[in-house]
Amino acid sequence: MGRVGGRDGGGGSAAVDPVRSFERWKKKYTRRTKRLRLQRKERERPEWQVEREGISRLVQQYPQINADEIQRFSDFPLSKKTLKGLQEAQYRMVTEIQRQTIGLALQGKDVLGAAKTGSGKTLAFIIPALELLYRLQWTSADGLGVLIISPTRELAFQIFKVLRKVGKNHEFSAGLIIGGKDLKEESERIHHINMLICTPGRLLQHMDETSYFYASDLQMLILDEADRILDMGFADTMNAIIENLPKKRQTLLFSATQTKSVKDLARLSLKDPEYVWVHEKAKFSTPATLDQSYIVCELQQKVNMLYSFLRSHLKKKTIVFFASCKEVQYLFRVFCKLQPGLPVLALHGKQQQFKRMEVYTCFVRKKAAVLFATDIAARGLDFPAVNWVIQFDCPEDANTYIHRVGRTARYKEGGEALLVLLPSEEKSMVQQLVQRKVPVNEIKINPDKLTDIQKRLQAFLAQDQELKEKAQRCFVSYLRSVYLMKNKEVFDVFKLPLAEYALSLGLAMAPRVRFLQKVQKQLPANESADETNLVKETEQNKNTISSINKEGVEKCRTNFSGKVSANKAKEEERRKETEHPPSEEGAEESDESEDESEESEEEEKEAALSSRAPNTDSMQFFEDDDEDDDTKDFDLLTVKRRNVFGMEAKDGPAQLYPATDFSTIYCASSGKIGNTFGQQVVDGPALRAKMQMPLLPSCDLALMVA
Numbered sequence: 001m002g003r004v005g006g007r008d009g010g011g012g013s014a015a016v017d018p019v020r021s022f023e024r025w026k027k028k029y030t031r032r033t034k035r036l037r038l039q040r041k042e043r044e045r046p047e048w049q050v051e052r053e054g055i056s057r058l059v060q061q062y063p064q065i066n067a068d069e070i071q072r073f074s075d076f077p078l079s080k081k082t083l084k085g086l087q088e089a090q091y092r093m094v095t096e097i098q099r100q101t102i103g104l105a106l107q108g109k110d111v112l113g114a115a116k117t118g119s120g121k122t123l124a125f126i127i128p129a130l131e132l133l134y135r136l137q138w139t140s141a142d143g144l145g146v147l148i149i150s151p152t153r154e155l156a157f158q159i160f161k162v163l164r165k166v167g168k169n170h171e172f173s174a175g176l177i178i179g180g181k182d183l184k185e186e187s188e189r190i191h192h193i194n195m196l197i198c199t200p201g202r203l204l205q206h207m208d209e210t211s212y213f214y215a216s217d218l219q220m221l222i223l224d225e226a227d228r229i230l231d232m233g234f235a236d237t238m239n240a241i242i243e244n245l246p247k248k249r250q251t252l253l254f255s256a257t258q259t260k261s262v263k264d265l266a267r268l269s270l271k272d273p274e275y276v277w278v279h280e281k282a283k284f285s286t287p288a289t290l291d292q293s294y295i296v297c298e299l300q301q302k303v304n305m306l307y308s309f310l311r312s313h314l315k316k317k318t319i320v321f322f323a324s325c326k327e328v329q330y331l332f333r334v335f336c337k338l339q340p341g342l343p344v345l346a347l348h349g350k351q352q353q354f355k356r357m358e359v360y361t362c363f364v365r366k367k368a369a370v371l372f373a374t375d376i377a378a379r380g381l382d383f384p385a386v387n388w389v390i391q392f393d394c395p396e397d398a399n400t401y402i403h404r405v406g407r408t409a410r411y412k413e414g415g416e417a418l419l420v421l422l423p424s425e426e427k428s429m430v431q432q433l434v435q436r437k438v439p440v441n442e443i444k445i446n447p448d449k450l451t452d453i454q455k456r457l458q459a460f461l462a463q464d465q466e467l468k469e470k471a472q473r474c475f476v477s478y479l480r481s482v483y484l485m486k487n488k489e490v491f492d493v494f495k496l497p498l499a500e501y502a503l504s505l506g507l508a509m510a511p512r513v514r515f516l517q518k519v520q521k522q523l524p525a526n527e528s529a530d531e532t533n534l535v536k537e538t539e540q541n542k543n544t545i546s547s548i549n550k551e552g553v554e555k556c557r558t559n560f561s562g563k564v565s566a567n568k569a570k571e572e573e574r575r576k577e578t579e580h581p582p583s584e585e586g587a588e589e590s591d592e593s594e595d596e597s598e599e600s601e602e603e604e605k606e607a608a609l610s611s612r613a614p615n616t617d618s619m620q621f622f623e624d625d626d627e628d629d630d631t632k633d634f635d636l637l638t639v640k641r642r643n644v645f646g647m648e649a650k651d652g653p654a655q656l657y658p659a660t661d662f663s664t665i666y667c668a669s670s671g672k673i674g675n676t677f678g679q680q681v682v683d684g685p686a687l688r689a690k691m692q693m694p695l696l697p698s699c700d701l702a703l704m705v706a
């Protein structure tokens with residue numbers, strides 16, 4: 001009743017007044033049409049204009065950036081496109097180096113950023129680079145805007161991957177110039193690239209030879225792993241590159257270590273830089289989550305030690321660093337044959353580029369595996385979830401140590417590092433590490449737990465002449481790497497037990513080492529008493545040649561090299577030895593000439609053979625070993641202060657080894673997929689699509705970040 005009365009009765013007069021209700025409708029209608037008209041107008045404005053307004057709103061916030069208040073990427077005034085890219089790549093919280101540098105870089109300052117390995121330096125420069133071009137509304141027609149220089153192809157590719165992930169919502173083009181491809185073909189495309197990631201040598205070559213290469217509008221130069229760039233002998237190249245770049249630019253320089261040469265480079269390339277050294281005051285220079293130990297081990301026990309270690313860490317992901325490619329090649333081969341019970345992979349500078357990347361990807365995908373590597377893998381490469389880093393051969397110095405161990409305990413994860421030192425290396429190396437604030441404790445090997453594999457190696461070599469030659473090369477190459485090391489306090493080739501070392505590699509006797517003989521022949525006459533003995537000892541494969549007077553040796557070394565600037569030359573030679581060893585050596589040194597592809601084919605054959613014909617004995621015990629789980633590892637780790645090789649007694653005999661994951665070995669050794677590094681094998685769009693690779697293509701601009 002009330003309702004009806006309410007509608008029709010006197011109380012509801014406003015509701016029924018048609019004039020008033022029309023007035024109200026008219027008002028509403030006018031407001032709505034006005035709003036729509038405005039919206040339409042807004043929509044009709046060119047996108048760039050809307051973007052420009054958004055940009056100016058962002059830029060207005062730059063001066064207020066306060067690093068102390070930043071916790072998430074979204075706390076920075078970043079473009080929606082970058083934030084979306086970060087979110088999609090699951091990056092939300094910032095790391096310390098990112099927190100402290102991104103704001104400065106957004107404000108247009110030059111930055112020298114140093115932080116421990118694995119602390120997130122890549123994003124710290126990629127984000128400001130993307131934002132800079134976004135702010136300038138850069139287009140492909142504007143040419144090169146950002147130049148990122150990285151020491152190695154692998155690292156360049158890794159940066160490229162992060163750039164593609166985070167920058168995928170932007171429209172800039174990005175490209176990799178890392179050598180190995182026809183210069184002319186690269187030259188034809190280089191002028192389309194807005195963000196160029198390159199290695200120094202190839203970049204300089206383009207600057208010298210490519211008429212299309214313009215860097216005159218360059219806005220930002222980024223030097224990543226600056227310490228490594230300089231260590232690799234690129235100082236002159238860098239100077240030449242920097243001279244070719246416009247002075248008015250922003251420069252960001254990142255490094256894991258603060259060396260004098262990095263500071264020199266900074267002086268040359270940065271203008272009034274902001275120094276950000278996030279771990280300067282840290283108690284230690286390695287991540288807190290990294291547990292570091294060292295063992296003292298005789299040279300002739302090292303291979304046994306490694307084997308025993310791997311047998312007790314079957315469910316772990318381990319990287320083992322060696323001093324030279326030939327050691328990696330030989331030990332990779334024999335460890336495949338030994339079938340330690342986990343996939344074995346090898347990464348070294350003598351592999352072709354695509355192979356290196358293939359191994360890298362394969363290792364990244366594996367839950368448990370061991371990667372034998374030279375220092376090519378030591379810096380900058382981001383291998384997720386590595387449990388152990390073993391330094392089988394002593395690193396050149398504390399910086400190399402830090403870079404190597406930096407392959408584990410990345411981004412807040414835990415990790416373990418084990419350094420293997422010869423008795424002659426212990427004192428000086430440990431001193432160096434302590435000085436560099438590296439917390440490293442000695443642990444002992446339990447000799448009862450060491451498995452002796454010498455006889456098995458001897459048997460392999462007896463059946464396989466080619467493998468024997470590899471063992472000889474490994475022997476010579478290791479000695480040379482020690483000989484070429486600068487720090488003679490740590491490295492003394494004349495203290496090494498040659499005969500025992502040869503035996504431990506499976507060789508019946510030590511090969512003749514021509515360069516050592518030469519050194520000895522040139523020793524001054526007045527030191528000849530000791531030295532004659534030494535020459536004899538080497539020729540007769542006696543135990544050590546440690547009695548050489550150090551000064552005399554140093555003199556001879558200089559004579560031998562024929563150069564007074566021996567340090568530089570030796571450094572170069574050492575680098576070649578460890579990462580790109582010379583292709584030819586003397587006949588006495590087992591004819592070391594061999595080319596990459598030959599090597600790849602060999603490795604491939606080896607792996608294929610292993611995968612086709614697994615050891616039936618080992619298959620017999622597969623189930624037993626399969627029961628190994630991480631609990632076993634855990635037990636080992638908890639007691640590792642006493643016994644890092646705490647294997648069960650059943651681990652001993654050769655025939656008990658479980659079946660290896662051959663697929664991994666095959667993958668590591670085959671050449672089935674195209675070049676992953678963008679420069680060497682560009683077989684067409686299908687291949688690129690398959691690999692989702694950022695190749696410098698022959699027909700399309702697959703360099704687009706978007």
Ligand SMILES: Nc1ncnc2c1ncn2[C@@H]1O[C@H](COP(=O)(O)OP(=O)(O)OP(=O)(O)O)[C@@H](O)[C@H]1O
Pocket residue numbers: 090091092093094095098115116117118119120121122123256379380381382384406410411
């Ligand atoms: N903000 C973040 N949130 C989550 N993960 C991150 C973040 N920043 C970096 N990472 C991850 O941390 C790892 C290490 O990052 P990055 O490679 O940039 O370190 P780095 O400092 O350059 O190390 P190195 O000196 O060894 O080259 C990478 O796997 C990266 O994806």
